[in-house]
Amino acid sequence: MFKPKTALEWSLLAVTSVQALVVTVCNIIILISYLHWVNPVVYQVPLSYNIPMCLTTSALGCIFQVFLTLDSFRIKNTVQLVALCIANVFLTIAIGLQYHTSKASVGRILINTDMYGFPFAQAEIPFWANSAPTLIVCIVVACVCTSAMVGLAYGLHIEFAWALYKNVSPDMKMRNRYLVYQIYLVLLRFTFLFAVLLILLFDLVEVHYREPEFSLTMGVIPLTLLHAIASAFCVQRETKLGMAVIITLQLALLAFLSRCLKQLLKIGFVQSVTMQNETVLFALVALFFAAATLVVAVLCVCNFGKGLRPILRAGVDVRRENGNAWYKAAMTKDEEEEERERGAKRDGRYYSLTSSCGGRSMGCRFELD
Incomplete structure (x- = not known):
């Protein structure tokens, strides 16, 4: 995997990694609590999949963002930086929606039973009271990380635009x-x-x-x-x-x-x-x-x-050595x-000639209108 080099690249990777780590760990904690809270009979209905799927999709989206961030550094793609920020906005909205979905699902699970009257969950366990603050933490972290990503992406697009020009x-x-x-x-x-x-x-x-x-x-x-x-x-x-x-x-x-x-x-x-x-x-x-x-x-x-x-x-293959960029293109003959x-056609209006002056060679370049 490509390793970031500049401070901005490391900062953006840190932001997406922190977001993925916090959201994933919080979701795992909530999922473990959920599995201890519900009774096995709840899996007979689609309602039981609401909370696990909310947690899974948000965690997968944040983890995928980390890999796309590293890929952006590798290919120096300014478009992908913009897309990362846009996608993170949608993921943040989804993380916010999962709070309301989880709250509604908890209420429905608590009041429902199977055909024999066996409850879907253990009412004595305060699952929502323990999980709600964790979900709020996920929302706050996602919002902060999205804002930070926008600022860092703005700075990185200048570096990537120059790499595109050179490459x-x-x-x-x-x-x-x-x-x-x-x-x-x-x-x-x-x-x-x-x-x-x-x-x-x-x-x-x-x-x-x-x-x-x-x-x-x-x-x-x-x-x-x-x-x-x-x-x-x-x-x-x-x-x-x-x-x-x-x-x-x-x-x-x-x-x-x-x-x-x-x-x-x-x-x-x-x-x-x-x-x-x-x-x-x-x-x-x-x-x-x-x-x-x-x-x-x-x-x-x-x-x-x-x-x-x-x-x-x-x-x-774009790499940096001692602060200078060098490029290797594996092209056929x-x-x-x-x-x-193509380069000759592009620079056709420039001509170079060499003259001798005082026993030394001196290169002169003239631009013809």
Whole structure:
């Protein structure tokens, strides 16, 4: 895994790591208390999955943010920094919603029993009194970390923008094409994240093991992961046939997410949804990222054959040594020659000549209008 170098990179990693650590530890504590509080009969109803799934999705989202932060340092992606902040805002909202969902679920569990009158939970255990402060801590930490991430990302985008200029090309059109490619990769990552969070909530709480819908919906998770990997592979190699298949699958994902959202908002179904707010939030966010991914995928295909492929396949390895950045591009000879020709065309208006003066060689550079 890439190791951060600058103070800003270490600070951003520390913020996301603290958020993930605090939220995960607090959620584990609440989950352990929950398992001791409820009776086994509660697992007969979907209501029993509300609190565990709230805790699981928020912890997974925060942990995923840590890995995306490290990945941002590796690829020097300013777009991913912005997406990290936006995603953390949505995760903070979800963490806030889980407080109200948990409170409502506790009230329903306490008053319900099974068909034989056996209670769902042990009323003598003050579960909510012990868990509510912990949930509030998670909300406060998430809000503070989101604010800190925005400030740090603003400072880091200057460093990353300079790395993009040095790595790719001073040519504005080429940088714009590379920016579209970066946006596409970022959207793939966050589409996968929120699609997985949606499927976990929708399938385990709402569908609740009803076959064949449960198995078919769970099967979307590995398919979404394979789709993201194949998308990055095809766009990097500018494979038009592969991208045609990728775009078709992206349309299928959009149809699936739209179906989930439609079912969540359907009249008569809303009253039976036990975690409607969180599920609708993840559905809307996943649908937004999926739609944006489709649009940017088309833009990437439009940029095929315009000189970006050697840069994408270069495998630029950005490192720092004694405070100076050096770059290694693993290009083939043909791709290196193509890049050299582009540089010659870009700098064609400059000429260098050497003259002799006093027995010494002196290089002079003139700019021709």
